[in-house]
Amino acid sequence: MPKISVDKLEPGMKLAKPVLAKSGMIMLGEGTELSAAWIERIQDMEITSVFIEGPTIQAVPKEEALAALQERFAKVEDKPYMNLIKKVVEKHIEGLYE
Amino acid sequence: MSKIDPKILRHKVENINTLPTVPGTLKRLTTIIEKPRITLVEISSFISNDPALTTKVLKMVNSAIYGFPGRIASVSHATMLLGLNVIKGLLLGVSVFDLMQKTMNGLYEHSLACAIASRVIAQKKGLKEPEEVSVAGLLHDIGKVILTLEFQAEYETAMSEAKNKGISIYDAEKEIFNATHANVGGWLAEKWRFPRNLVEVIEYHHRPALSKNASLETAIVHMSDLLVRARGFGFAGENLVPEVNPATFELLALTEADIRDVLNEMESSMEAVGDT
Ligand SMILES: [Fe+2]
Ligand SMILES: [Fe+2]
Numbered sequence: 001m002p003k004i005s006v007d008k009l010e011p012g013m014k015l016a017k018p019v020l021a022k023s024g025m026i027m028l029g030e031g032t033e034l035s036a037a038w039i040e041r042i043q044d045m046e047i048t049s050v051f052i053e054g055p056t057i058q059a060v061p062k063e064e065a066l067a068a069l070q071e072r073f074a075k076v077e078d079k080p081y082m083n084l085i086k087k088v089v090e091k092h093i094e095g096l097y098e
Numbered sequence: 099m100s101k102i103d104p105k106i107l108r109h110k111v112e113n114i115n116t117l118p119t120v121p122g123t124l125k126r127l128t129t130i131i132e133k134p135r136i137t138l139v140e141i142s143s144f145i146s147n148d149p150a151l152t153t154k155v156l157k158m159v160n161s162a163i164y165g166f167p168g169r170i171a172s173v174s175h176a177t178m179l180l181g182l183n184v185i186k187g188l189l190l191g192v193s194v195f196d197l198m199q200k201t202m203n204g205l206y207e208h209s210l211a212c213a214i215a216s217r218v219i220a221q222k223k224g225l226k227e228p229e230e231v232s233v234a235g236l237l238h239d240i241g242k243v244i245l246t247l248e249f250q251a252e253y254e255t256a257m258s259e260a261k262n263k264g265i266s267i268y269d270a271e272k273e274i275f276n277a278t279h280a281n282v283g284g285w286l287a288e289k290w291r292f293p294r295n296l297v298e299v300i301e302y303h304h305r306p307a308l309s310k311n312a313s314l315e316t317a318i319v320h321m322s323d324l325l326v327r328a329r330g331f332g333f334a335g336e337n338l339v340p341e342v343n344p345a346t347f348e349l350l351a352l353t354e355a356d357i358r359d360v361l362n363e364m365e366s367s368m369e370a371v372g373d374t
Contacts, residue, residue, distance in 0.1 A: 001369060017369075018168055022153065026168035056369065068330060072339045076263065079341040080319030086339075088354050089328045092361040 001056050003049045009039045017051035055098075062097045069093060102252060104276040111285045119247045124193050131290050133184045141185055142177045154192040155185075161331055161371050163213050163236075180229055183293055187233030190290070194243050201246035201273060204333025207368070209236050211331040214367045215322035218360045223350070224315065234299040235319050239334060240286060241279030241300070245271070260336040267335025268304050280304050306346045317346040325360055331368060 001016035001097070011034055019028040027045070028038065031053075035079060061088060069090060076082045110117065115125050129238045130136065130144050145151050152173055155205075159176045160168050170176045176183050191209070198206040216235030220228035246253045252274050260270040284301030295312035302309040302316050303323060309316035320343060326332065327339045 001366070003369070019169055020160065024156045024168060025171055025173060051369070065330070068337075069328075072327065072330065072337055076339055076341040080344040081342050081347045082339075083327060084354070085324070085342065085357065087324070088357045089361065092329070092358065092365075096365070 002054055004052045005049050006039075006043050006047060006064050008048070009034060009042065009052075011036050011039065015050060016053040018043070019047065019050055020064040022046060056096070058096055062094070065093050065096075066090065101273075102249065102275050104281075107277055107282070108285060110248060111200050111282050112289055114244065114286070114289075117248060120308050121197070124197070127193050129190055130361050131189065133245065134291065136182070136341060138177045138182055138185070141182065141189075142174050145173045145177075145185075145189070151189070151192070154195075155188060158188055158192055158335055161367070162197055163217065163367060163371065164232060165209060168221045181227075183296065184227075184229045186290070186292065186294070187230075187237055190240070191233070191236040194240065197243050197247060201250070202242060202333065202335065205242060207238060207332030208326055208334045209239060209332070210371060211326040211329070211364050211368055212236070212238060212319065212322045214364050215325050215360050218363045219350070219352070219356075220315075222352070222356055222359070223318065225318075230296070231299075231315050231318055234296050234315060235322050237287070237296075238283065238303045238319050238323060239279060241282030242286075242335065244282055244286065245275070245279055249275070257335055264338075265336075266338055266340060268340075270335075278304070291295060304340070306343050313349065317343075320346055321352070322360075323348055325357070327365070329361060329364065330363070 004082070009082055013034050015028060015032045015034065018026045018030045021027050026041070032038070060068075069086070073082065073086045077086060114120055115128060130141065145155055155173060155176060158164070159166060159170045159180065164180070166179070170179065180188070195206055198209065213232045213236035217228045217232035222229035225231060256267060256270040256274045259265070259273065260267045263270075265338040268278050268280070275360065280301055280303060284297055287297040287300045295315055297314045298309045298312040299319050303319045306313070306316045324340055324342055327334065
């Protein structure tokens with residue numbers, strides 16, 4: 001779910017997260033398909049970006065993220081339950097890139 | 099490097115309101131929450147009189163961290179729904195936000211992710227007050243804020259010791275302070291009149307077996323802290339995953355699917371709060 005700057009919005013994009021007013025109240029719900037009119041309204045609000053449906057672009061390349069994971073676990077891998085936890089987290093991180 | 103006398107440390111922590119490094123906004127807030135018989139109405143009007151604080155609190159309660167995204171319109175609604183202890187904890191959480199970013203970049207992200215994971219696990223385990231566990235997750239490392247604020251040079255030494263020796267920041271703190279952020283957090287939570295179970299979660303989140311009155315809540319935050327570090331959100335002093343307390347892991351009895359759910363919720367909620 002990528003975050004898109006409000007001036008890059010295009011009609012047809014779908015909100016992956018609700019658009020909230022300053023008070024935190026929902027202005028537009030999750031899943032709303034944006035029309036040109038909605039986009040204009042959003043641009044008039046005091047927000048800079050919104051979440052759009054679709055895969056998120058991860059900040060770090062996959063290999064780097066997995067290498068960092070190995071390092072974080074290096075000292076505890078053979079401790080009880082730690083290998084189980086590591087496997088689940090590893091799968092989770094791999095899933096972020098699919 | 100000379101060690102710090104833990105008695106002096108404790109004295110400083112307990113007189114936090116006289117420390118010049120502590121900003122005025124936090125002093126005013128802690129003066130309010132320390133009152134022995136503070137009521138929800140008093141706390142509610144304290145928040146409402148401060149527009150910036152009101153915005154921060156509403157943003158926080160409406161975020162994915164608490165289970166009510168986008169549904170709470172007013173401070174009085176929030177206080178009624180969440181209760182005194184959660185509101186007190188939340189107020190502290192939003193007030194130390196800037197301090198956390200300043201003294202240890204990434205600690206706020208670590209704490210937020212831990213709050214989210216704590217709520218999800220608490221809900222899975224059927225706890226009656228998942229928001230209270232979530233606030234405990236938000237504040238679990240609050241001792242680090244005071245240590246980095248008041249003993250900046252010493253804490254930097256602790257961090258480089260941790261890095262060079264490959265030990266946890268918790269163990270490095272022990273070497274330099276003869277005490278840890280968990281002790282400091284526990285003293286603070288007591289001073290701020292948080293309930294016993296919240297004090298225990300903060301004090302024992304690295305040694306969950308010691309908690310007598312809140313073993314399940316402490317287990318949840320212990321596990322959440324570990325999962326946040328495993329996933330690599332934020333920074334809490336060094337980049338190591340601590341080993342899980344085996345008895346705690348067995349007490350929680352999370353399945354692989356449960357852990358996957360926690361990670362997924364953490365992922366999407368952290369993305370959503372990323373722009374604040
Ligand atoms: Fe900690
Ligand atoms: Fe932590």
